[in-house]
Each structure stands twice: as structure tokens, then as C-alpha cells.
Amino acid sequence: MPRGILRTLAAVCAAVLLVAPAAAQRFDPGVPQDIAPGVALYHVTDQTLLDPAGPVSIWLLKLDASRVRLRSSLANDEVLGTETVAAIAERHHALAAINAGFFLPNGDPAGALTLDGQLISDAARPRGAVGIQDSASGTSLIFARLRASIALQIGSRTGTRVPIDGVDTTRIRGKLMLFTPAYHRDTDTAAGGREWVIDGRPLRVKGASRLTGKTVIPSGGYVLSYGGTTTPKSLRPLRAGTPVMLTTTYQAVDGPSDVWQQARDIVGGAGLLLRDGRAIDDWTIEKFAKGFAETRHPRTMIGTMSDGTIWLVTVDGRQPQLSAGMTLVELRALASRLDLVNALNLDGGGSTTMWVKGEVRNSPSDVTGPRKVSDALLVFSAENGGGRP
Numbered sequence: 392m393p394r395g396i397l398r399t400l401a402a403v404c405a406a407v408l409l410v411a412p413a414a415a416q417r418f419d420p421g422v423p424q425d426i427a428p429g430v431a432l433y434h435v436t437d438q439t440l441l442d443p444a445g446p447v448s449i450w451l452l453k454l455d456a457s458r459v460r461l462r463s464s465l466a467n468d469e470v471l472g473t474e475t476v477a478a479i480a481e482r483h484h485a486l487a488a489i490n491a492g493f494f495l496p497n498g499d500p501a502g503a504l505t506l507d508g509q510l511i512s513d514a515a516r517p518r519g520a521v522g523i524q525d526s527a528s529g530t531s532l533i534f535a536r537l538r539a540s541i542a543l544q545i546g547s548r549t550g551t552r553v554p555i556d557g558v559d560t561t562r563i564r565g566k567l568m569l570f571t572p573a574y575h576r577d578t579d580t581a582a583g584g585r586e587w588v589i590d591g592r593p594l595r596v597k598g599a600s601r602l603t604g605k606t607v608i609p610s611g612g613y614v615l616s617y618g619g620t621t622t623p624k625s626l627r628p629l630r631a632g633t634p635v636m637l638t639t640t641y642q643a644v645d646g647p648s649d650v651w652q653q654a655r656d657i658v659g660g661a662g663l664l665l666r667d668g669r670a671i672d673d674w675t676i677e678k679f680a681k682g683f684a685e686t687r688h689p690r691t692m693i694g695t696m697s698d699g700t701i702w703l704v705t706v707d708g709r710q711p712q713l714s715a716g717m718t719l720v721e722l723r724a725l726a727s728r729l730d731l732v733n734a735l736n737l738d739g740g741g742s743t744t745m746w747v748k749g750e751v752r753n754s755p756s757d758v759t760g761p762r763k764v765s766d767a768l769l770v771f772s773a774e775n776g777g778g779r780p
Contacts, residue, residue, distance in 0.1 A: 418728050420451060427486050427772055429458025432747055440725055441687075441715060447706065448714035449725070450745045450753045452487055452770070454701040457529035460771045461701065463491060463506055463656040466498055466764060470511060470559045470574045473498045473763035476744040477751055485769040487747040489703050490691055491658045493738045494765030499560050502659025503539040504766065510639050511573045512659070513558045514539045517644045518677045519663030519735045521693055522654030529773065532695050533650055534666050534733040535643035536676060537659070541569055543615065544636035545628045553625045555637075564618040567626070569637070570608050578614050580604040585617040587629050596633045613637070644676065658768065662736030664723040665694065674719070687716035689743035689756050693768065694726050694734035702729055703768065705745040709756040738764070 418440075423431035433451040438444040454461070464483055466474030473494070480488035492512075493501040500512035503520050514520075520537040523530060541555040556566035559574040562584055570578045578586060582604045588597040590612030597612075600622070606614045617626060629635075641651035645666050651657065661679060663671050674684055689708035695701055704725070708716020717725065719736060726734035741757040742764050755761045 416724075416728050417730065420729075423453065426452075426747055428774070429455030429772075430486055430770060432487075432752070434752075440728070441717065441721055442724070445715045446711070446713060447717070448754060449707070450705045451729075452489075452703040452745070452747070454703065454770060455529075456531060456695075456699040456701050458773050459486075459530060459701075460525065460773050461523050461530050461532075461656075462769050462771065463504070463523065463658050463766055464769050465506070465573065465766050470500070470765075471498055471579065473765055475761045475763050476767045477746045477761060479764075479767045480746050480769055481749070483769055485771055487703070487745070487770040488767045489693075489705060489746075490738055490742045490744045490764045491766045491768045493659070493661060497561075498765045500659070500765055502661070503537055503657055504659060505539070505654065505657035506573060508655060509571055509573065510539055510541055510657075511559045511571050512539075513541065513555070514659055516678060517642070519660045521658050521660065521735050522651055523656040523658075524654055529699070530701070531699060532693070532701065532733065533646075533654065534663060534695075534735055535645040535651075536663050537644070537651065537657070538640075538642040539657070540640050540642075542638045542640070543567070543569075544638060545626075546633060546635075548636075551625055551628055562616050562618045566618050568616045568618070570606075570614040570616060572608050572610050572612075574608060577605045577607045578616055580606070580616055583620060585620065585622055585626070587615045589613050589615060589635050594635045594637065596629050596631055596635060598631050600629065658737070658766070660693075660735045660737045662719050662722075664692070664719065664726050664734040664736060665731055666733055668697075668732040670723060670727070684719040687718055687721070688739050689714075689741070690717050690719075690722050690739040691737040691743045692722055692726065692734055693737060694729070694731035696730055697732050702731060703745070703770070704729075705743050705753045706739075707743070707754045707756065708739075710754060713754055737768075 420433040503514035504512035522533040692704040707714035741762040
């Protein structure tokens with residue numbers, strides 16, 4: 392056989408060997424249950440999705456981004472407190488829902504959270520986040536490891552600029568906090584701190600500072616709260632009638648930062664798995680607790696395919712006979728086998744919940760049943776207003 396033909400055959404064989412393992416990694420999630428136009432539900436129990444293999448139960452929602460709207464919603468429609476995913480979804484008449492961001496026991500989000508363009512939970516540490524954008528063609532998602540903060544400008548554009556130390560969270564002594572209408576009817580603070588109401592268009596300080604705590608938050612404004620009775624020098628210009636500005640900054644470690652200003656909702660996670668087709672294998676910057684990535688846990692994931700198709704995924708765990716859960720590496724492998732190009736690990740453990748049309752489909756790991764959470768991602772039909780009145 393001529394040498395040139397031999398070289399060609401060798402090249403073809405090598406190409407097949409290179410492509411075959413990648414193709415073999417993909418899997419068919421099976422026949423879906425059609426929930427609504429553009430919404431399909433799958434249940435997968437393929438033990439080879441774990442390494443080493445073991446029992447696993449995975450529920451997956453495949454969403455046509457042109458036919459659905461995805462929105463984030465708080466428990467009880469405010470920061471304080473928690474609620475089950477089912478209760479949040481039913482109150483908003485959603486088609487389906489999963490749990491979303493990490494949170495503290497009182498419901499305080501533990502990462503970046505923006506609702507309707509308003510930052511209600513800042514993030515000093517860059518962690519994986521997903522931004523939700525709306526357009527005439529449907530819903531689109533952006534992914535990155537993200538920092539989020541707000542700064543206060545007092546007076547003119549050249550006036551005093553003061554960083555906000557926390558948004559919609561417990562006040563700390565010596566720190567300046569901002570409370571938005573999403574927090575609660577009032578600041579829920581004790582006496583002994585300085586609080587200023589800012590309201591109007593443009594924003595202005597309304598009256599003198601208060602020392603009694605529990606200042607009512609105006610529906611169109613905010614409350615600034617400083618943890619101490621003595622006003623620091625930087626805040627002394629805050630007098631009745633003083634104009635102020637609030638500037639939100641998003642700093643993305645991966646990709647451009649300016650696109651995040653256009654996101655309607657932003658939900659923080661912990662563990663960016665894939666971004667623009669690139670596997671993330673170093674999570675050092677996100678500073679996880681020891682064992683968080685390496686131990687199998689129940690997991691919740693959101694991701695997108697190259698054509699914009701959205702997948703919402705829950706992996707049951709901590710139930711040896713039913714499902715072992717997944718490590719972040721196993722979850723990333725699952726994302727790749729679904730042909731996702733972007734994927735983010737959301738809150739998991741006992742919080743992992745998938746609710747579809749009146750029923751919790753997965754098996755939450757807490758013995759008491761579905762855990763109450765701080766916020767959820769809700770799926771609506773685009774034909775019915777996308778979840779907005």
C-alpha cells in the first residue's frame with residue numbers, strides 16, 4: 392500500500408480514537424415528561440455518572456429560553472426569614488422552581504443577590520454567580536466569579552465617597568449598612584446606632600438621623616445605618632436635604648464586568664464549573680470550606696448549552712440506598728455530558744429541591760422534609776407575562 396495512503400489511514404484512526412472517548416461521555420437523559428411548552432422534565436439514575444459508580448438520582452429541567460422566563464424570588468418576598476421552595480413557587484404561580492443561593496439561618500443571603508436590578512446582598516469575595524437577562528428573544532444567562540458592592544456619594548459628584556460595608560444584613564459596630572425595601576418593613580436594628588432615611592428623585596437625606604433603631608424603610612428609598620452613636624467624620628455631611636447617590640459595582644473575575652449592570656436578577660453560588668466551554672478546575676479564589684468540593688453532597692446546578700437552552704438540575708444525596716450525591720468534579724462532568732458550556736453550583740445539601748407543577752419531584756435529604764430557604768429560581772411561561780403582574 393502506498394506510504395501516503397498509510398499516513399492518511401493512520402491520521403483517520405487517530406482522529407477516531409480522539410473523538411470516540413469524548414462522544415462516549417455524552418449520555419441520553421431518556422424520554423422527558425412534557426410540563427409546558429418549552430419545559431421538559433427528566434429523571435436519571437445512571438450509576439456511571441459517579442466515579443466510582445454508585446446509586447444516584449438526578450432530576451433535570453430542560454428549558455427553551457425563548458419560551459420561558461426565569462426569575463429569582465425571596466422567601467416571604469423579603470430578606471428576613473425563610474420559606475420552602477414549594478411555598479415560594481406556589482405564591483408566585485410558577486411552573487417550576489429550584490432552590491437558589493446560599494444563606495444564613497435567618498434568611499440573610501450569603502452571596503451576591505440582585506433582584507429587579509437592585510443589589511440586596513453584596514459579595515466581597517469573588518464567587519460563582521449567574522445573571523439573568525431578558526430580551527425580545529427570551530431569557531439569557533451570563534456566568535462569572537463575581538464581586539458586588541455599593542458606594543455612597545454624599546453631595547455633588549465630587550463630594551465625599553463612602554463604601555457601604557453591607558447591604559440588607561445585620562448591622563455591625565463601626566460599619567455602614569444600607570437597607571433596601573427588600574429587607575423588611577424596617578431595619579430591625581436595636582437602639583444605639585445612627586440611621587438616616589434617604590428618599591426621593593434625586594435621592595436626598597430626609598430629616599435628622601435617628602438613634603432608636605427599627606427605622607421604617609421607604610418603598611422608594613433606603614435607610615443608611617451606622618453601628619455607633621458617634622457619627623464618623625465621613626458621614627457628618629449627612630444632613631436634611633443633602634443630595635446623595637448610590638453606585639453599584641460588579642467586578643467579574645471571568646470576562647467583562649459591564650454586562651452585569653444589565654442583568655435583571657443575579658444569584659450567587661459557590662463553584663463555577665464551566666464558563667464559555669472552559670472547565671474550571673481551580674476554585675481557590677472562591678475559598679470553600681474544607682471538603683466542600685471533594686465530598687459527595689446533594690447538589691443544585693444551573694447551566695446553559697451553546698444555543699442558550701437552560702438546564703436546572705438537582706442531584707439527591709446523603710441517602711445511601713437512593714443517591715450518594717456528587718462532588719464538584721462529578722457535577723462538572725455531568726454538566727459536560729449534558730453538553731453545557733456554562734454551569735454553576737448553587738446551594739445544596741438539605742436545601743436541594745426541585746418543585747414542578749405542585750409537587751416536589753426530588754428527595755430532599757433532611758428527615759423533616761424540604762428545607763426552608765432564602766430564595767428560589769422560578770420558571771414561568773413567557774406567554775403568560777413571565778411571572779410579572
